[in-house]
Amino acid sequence: MAAPLIEIRRLTKRFRRVVAVEDLSFSVLPGRITGFVGPNGAGKTTTLRSLLGLVSPTSGEALVAGRRYHELDDPVRRVGAVLETATFHPGRSGRNHLRTVAAAAAVPRARVEEVLDLVGLADAARRRVGGYSLGMRQRLGLAAALLGDPEILVLDEPANGLDPEGIRWLRTFLRGLASEGRTVLVSSHVLAELAQTADDVAVIARGRLVAHAPVEELTARAGAGTRVRSPDAARLLGLLAAANIEATEAGDALAVAAPPERVGEIAAANGIVLHELAAESSSLEEVVLELTGAEGEATPG
Amino acid sequence: MIRLVGAEWLKLRTTWGLWVYVALLVGVTALGVAGTIAAHEGVWSDDEVRGVFETPGLATLFVLLLGSVGFTNEFRHGTIGQTLLVTPRRERLLGVKLLAFALVGVGFGLVACALTLAIAAPWLDAKGVDVELTGPIVRDAFAGALLACALLGAFGAAIGGAVRSQVATVVGILVWFLLLEFLVGALLEVIGAGGVAPYLPSRASGAITGGMDGGTDDLSPRQGALVTLGWTALASAAAAVSLRRDVS
Numbered sequence: 001m002a003a004p005l006i007e008i009r010r011l012t013k014r015f016r017r018v019v020a021v022e023d024l025s026f027s028v029l030p031g032r033i034t035g036f037v038g039p040n041g042a043g044k045t046t047t048l049r050s051l052l053g054l055v056s057p058t059s060g061e062a063l064v065a066g067r068r069y070h071e072l073d074d075p076v077r078r079v080g081a082v083l084e085t086a087t088f089h090p091g092r093s094g095r096n097h098l099r100t101v102a103a104a105a106a107v108p109r110a111r112v113e114e115v116l117d118l119v120g121l122a123d124a125a126r127r128r129v130g131g132y133s134l135g136m137r138q139r140l141g142l143a144a145a146l147l148g149d150p151e152i153l154v155l156d157e158p159a160n161g162l163d164p165e166g167i168r169w170l171r172t173f174l175r176g177l178a179s180e181g182r183t184v185l186v187s188s189h190v191l192a193e194l195a196q197t198a199d200d201v202a203v204i205a206r207g208r209l210v211a212h213a214p215v216e217e218l219t220a221r222a223g224a225g226t227r228v229r230s231p232d233a234a235r236l237l238g239l240l241a242a243a244n245i246e247a248t249e250a251g252d253a254l255a256v257a258a259p260p261e262r263v264g265e266i267a268a269a270n271g272i273v274l275h276e277l278a279a280e281s282s283s284l285e286e287v288v289l290e291l292t293g294a295e296g297e298a299t300p301g
Numbered sequence: 302m303i304r305l306v307g308a309e310w311l312k313l314r315t316t317w318g319l320w321v322y323v324a325l326l327v328g329v330t331a332l333g334v335a336g337t338i339a340a341h342e343g344v345w346s347d348d349e350v351r352g353v354f355e356t357p358g359l360a361t362l363f364v365l366l367l368g369s370v371g372f373t374n375e376f377r378h379g380t381i382g383q384t385l386l387v388t389p390r391r392e393r394l395l396g397v398k399l400l401a402f403a404l405v406g407v408g409f410g411l412v413a414c415a416l417t418l419a420i421a422a423p424w425l426d427a428k429g430v431d432v433e434l435t436g437p438i439v440r441d442a443f444a445g446a447l448l449a450c451a452l453l454g455a456f457g458a459a460i461g462g463a464v465r466s467q468v469a470t471v472v473g474i475l476v477w478f479l480l481l482e483f484l485v486g487a488l489l490e491v492i493g494a495g496g497v498a499p500y501l502p503s504r505a506s507g508a509i510t511g512g513m514d515g516g517t518d519d520l521s522p523r524q525g526a527l528v529t530l531g532w533t534a535l536a537s538a539a540a541a542v543s544l545r546r547d548v549s
Contacts (some may be wrong), residue, residue: 016546045549046549049547049549051547052386053385053389054382054385054386054547054548054549055547055548055549056545056547069389070389070390075386075387075389076386076387079386083382083386085381085382087378087379087382087383088380088383089312089316089374089378090378091316091317091318092312092315092316093315096311096315099311099315100308100311100312100315101308101383101387103304103307103308103311104304104305104308104384104387104388105387106304144383153360175393285544298508
């Protein structure tokens, strides 16, 4: 198995009396999108900033490509990062912002135009960043992260401030990056934003890891991943049970603890007619709420 | 290192702030030279001629402010995070900033010297004042101004890196250089430690250009440069410590 590209090892960060992150460990495997989810103030940003060498851990370590960030030879070509609320000098144009980063990182100028195209900012490149919408700033941040064509991407709340269309764009964009074999660690306080994008999800609450699992597993834990209606419900129920998938009758439908894809496949393979097949997207949020809310009362694990 | 210094220059010239400073520099220098020559009557002594060619020393205050604003901009606009992603070693970033603003200081000094020359040389010539443009008076005055600008550019950046807050840095520098140092000097005089006053930053850096106030107890240009270098080193050390803090 490939070595993890991002490794958080027993990371603890205390700011004066506040413990932002406590004994946090998880790793991100190559070629996967890992969602890093938790409520605001859970310690996501502190963790990512520790990973990027902006915050020094109180104890433990956060490694990227097996090293601490400042030990990387050419960080911009290994790791691309978007910091939370990406900030720019308001008087500089988008293109010039990217040029300053490119110049410092010895990235050729032509690459600036490439990444501008990639994030769809080419037309706004001459304008001052001060006049950009939040969505445009996020895109500019992504463009800067991609300058060095890095294999690893660390994105802190890139969906923040995006409208639904922007979120859809981001989802496709991240999928595209992952399909090129890149490794992505992306944080969000809304799991739904990542549920269709991420392969794995690490859930953090009050500085502690409360879950780290493939998305499907979390979905399964929700107990109701899919709502399905079929004239042949009884047979479907049996087939699902045979496939080790939990399902219960809910009115005239079934509540199934598996993603719609899985349920649909099983139905199709057995020639079962479906009248309705719907993802219960809120269920994931419920899992997270349950996980993050329960933390503190019960010891995890 | 050269690459990173080049990137700093790009950062600086892609915002309008720099051009405001350049415009102010040009305006103040031109006014300074023209005012000195126009107000003068009678025969020109060597010291008076020197005074005209020491006008580029005015650039030092602009350079000092530019260096401090240049560094604190990173904190004010939150770009320090992005900058550290590219240059994660903080001592290295500090070195880059010091060098970049020393060079920008030299650039400002050159602009001020060229402007002074362009105004003063034909004007004095028209007044019948004999000035040897390649002689020691002009040469020493200009060399002093360039050296002072280089040192104060780095000094300003170092102060900015140490303080981080733009408002505090700019206000602090202005208050100290334009007011407080004179008061402190007077106070030192009262308590019988007046000998320390020439070593304070404003007086010491002023001495490099050859005594803007011409006080007899001032340091020589060489001593002034050394003392200013000392202040810059001190501020740099403070900046190195300050930059070790978390960036959030």
